[in-house]
Amino acid sequence: MPTFDDLPGWLDTIAREQPYPLVFATISGAHLYGFASVDSDVDLRGVHMLPPDEVVGLRHGPETLQHLGVRDGVELDLVTHDLLKFCRLLLKNNGYVAEQLLSPLVVATSPLHQELVALAPRFVTRHHAHHYLGFAATQWKLFERNGELKPALYTLRVLLTGIHLMRTGQVIADLRQLWHGFDLPYVPEMIAAKREGEHHKLAGTVTPQQVAADVTRLQCVLEQDAATTTLPDRATAYDAMHDLIVDARLDPLPSDGRR
Numbered sequence: 001m002p003t004f005d006d007l008p009g010w011l012d013t014i015a016r017e018q019p020y021p022l023v024f025a026t027i028s029g030a031h032l033y034g035f036a037s038v039d040s041d042v043d044l045r046g047v048h049m050l051p052p053d054e055v056v057g058l059r060h061g062p063e064t065l066q067h068l069g070v071r072d073g074v075e076l077d078l079v080t081h082d083l084l085k086f087c088r089l090l091l092k093n094n095g096y097v098a099e100q101l102l103s104p105l106v107v108a109t110s111p112l113h114q115e116l117v118a119l120a121p122r123f124v125t126r127h128h129a130h131h132y133l134g135f136a137a138t139q140w141k142l143f144e145r146n147g148e149l150k151p152a153l154y155t156l157r158v159l160l161t162g163i164h165l166m167r168t169g170q171v172i173a174d175l176r177q178l179w180h181g182f183d184l185p186y187v188p189e190m191i192a193a194k195r196e197g198e199h200h201k202l203a204g205t206v207t208p209q210q211v212a213a214d215v216t217r218l219q220c221v222l223e224q225d226a227a228t229t230t231l232p233d234r235a236t237a238y239d240a241m242h243d244l245i246v247d248a249r250l251d252p253l254p255s256d257g258r259r
Helices: 011-016 029-033 083-090 095-102 111-118 128-146 149-168 187-195 208-228 238-250
Strands: 022-028 042-048 064-071 074-082 106-108
Touching: 011 022, 011 042, 011 106, 022 029, 022 074, 022 095, 022 111, 029 042, 029 149, 042 083, 042 106, 074 083, 083 095, 083 111, 083 238, 095 111, 095 128, 095 149, 111 238, 128 149, 128 208, 149 187, 149 208
Parallel strands: 042 074
Antiparallel strands: 022 042, 022 106, 064 074
C-alpha cells in the first residue's frame, strides 16, 4: 500500500488554502503508483464545490483550478474539478479520475467524498479497459522516443491496473501491488532505479526488447479480460450522481469541507 512516508507534512494546509471548499483531495501520480523519485513533484488532485451563485447565474465559477508551485523545495501540481465536471468524467469511463477518487492517500475528505466512493461499483464498466489501453499506448510511444524508465513503468502500471480492474472490479494503481504473478521479475529493479532520478534511462538486467514483449503480452491480456469480464457494459450511477450533485448544491459545504 502507498503511504505518506515520502510526502511533505504540509499537504493538508494546501487543501485548506483553496478558494472553494474541497469535497476531497488525494495524492495521485508517481507517489500513488509506487515509483516516486527523490525529485518527483507531488500531484494533488481533488474536487471543489462551486457555490450556487456561481452555477445558476450568468457568472459561472471555474470548472477546473490548477496551481503549480514550489514549497520547501518540493514541486506541487494541484488540480481540482468542480463536482459536476468530475462526476461527468467519472461517467465517461475515465480511469484517471476514478483513481483520484479511490486513492488511499487522502489529504482531505468529507461525507460527500465517501458517498462518491460508495458509488464506484455503479460507474466502473468494462469500457474502462479502453482508457487503460489508450493510456498505455501513449506512454509506450513516449518510451520509444526517450528510453526513460518513467514511461516504461507507466505503461506497465496502467496495463496491470486495467487487468486487475477487469478481473476484480477494484481500482489499484500501485505497481508494487500489481506485478506479482505476471512474470515481470525486473519491476522491483526498475522501481529502485527510478527512485534515484525522474529521468533515468532504462538499464540493468532488463532490455527494451524484453519490456516491449511483456507490454504486448499484457495488452493482449487486458483485451481478453475486457471481453470476458463480469463488469457491466454501462454505468448505472447517473441518477444517483444527479441527486448527489443537486443535494450538494442546495446544501453547500462550509469552508472547511465538513457538513
